[in-house]
Amino acid sequence: MARRAKLVAQGVALGLVALLFILLAWTLLTEEGGDLAAAAARGERPEAPDFTLGRLDQEGELALSSLRGKAVVLNVWASWCIPCKEEAPFLEQVWQQNRNRGLVVVGLDAKDFRSDARRFMKRFGLTFPIVYDGPGDTLGGYGVTGFPETFVIDREGKVVEAFAGAVNATEDRVRLRAAIEQALAS
């Protein structure tokens, strides 16, 4: 009987440890996502994780994969993010200058109130497509750690370059324009 009890106890303990390992592995694999910025900086052009999210600029949803064949500037922002306010007019300018060349600027508003996001869009006159991810579920796959972050994605859905923080400095804006040219040329 004592032997049986010992075996049961060992089985329960092993089961719990195995369960914890499975949970840990699942968390690491699903939430951390890839470090796209580092991979892009190494010139690897990692695949941009696909998403389908509801739009804020109009009714319906937008899937990133539906933009295959076009270059995409994906900008992750929120209305409460102060550097985003300075960056927004520049992104609108990029959109207006390149929309006829096969470039789509997509705003991804995350961890934000929808109403605040709409006010922000109106205030800065944003006309490019904007999707909403309140819980921020998409961010893990892109390795987003702060707001804003911007990803330049080529026509095949690969990340050409990533920008952590606002693209407000002149050198960053030059880099972004160069990355857009690369993405359009793909």
Add this chain to the structure above:
Amino acid sequence: MTRRALVLIVSALVTSGAAAGAAPPNAADLEAELVCPVCETTLDQSTAPVAQRMKAFIRVRIAAGDSEQEIKDALVDQFGPAVLATPLKSGFGLLAWLLPLAALLAGAVVVGLLIRSWSGRRDLPADDRPLDPQLEQRVDEELARFDG
């Protein structure tokens, strides 16, 4: 007289219960039960801009007469269920409630089995077989020498 007093007590209790049910939610309580989606601490501990915005939202909704549940539902609609400091009691969130109970039960079973096993060992029948005569004699001699 006693009956009248009883009626008065019951009606007073019912009235106070109804009044308590209609009491507006407390902003501080709600802030302790909701999580900032950016810093992932409860709102009362967070100074993040989005947390400040959520606190303002809570106050506006309380002033508008929303119940605690309505306010929580509205925030879950915006930020998802992770905004709740306590997990949902349905779906995947239910696991967070059930797993500790399951672990507690498993622990109780293990402890029970161990106690049973240990007490079983103590209750083993004493070995009351007579000693070997030679050994008994030797023990007597040793004891006699010890006493002497």
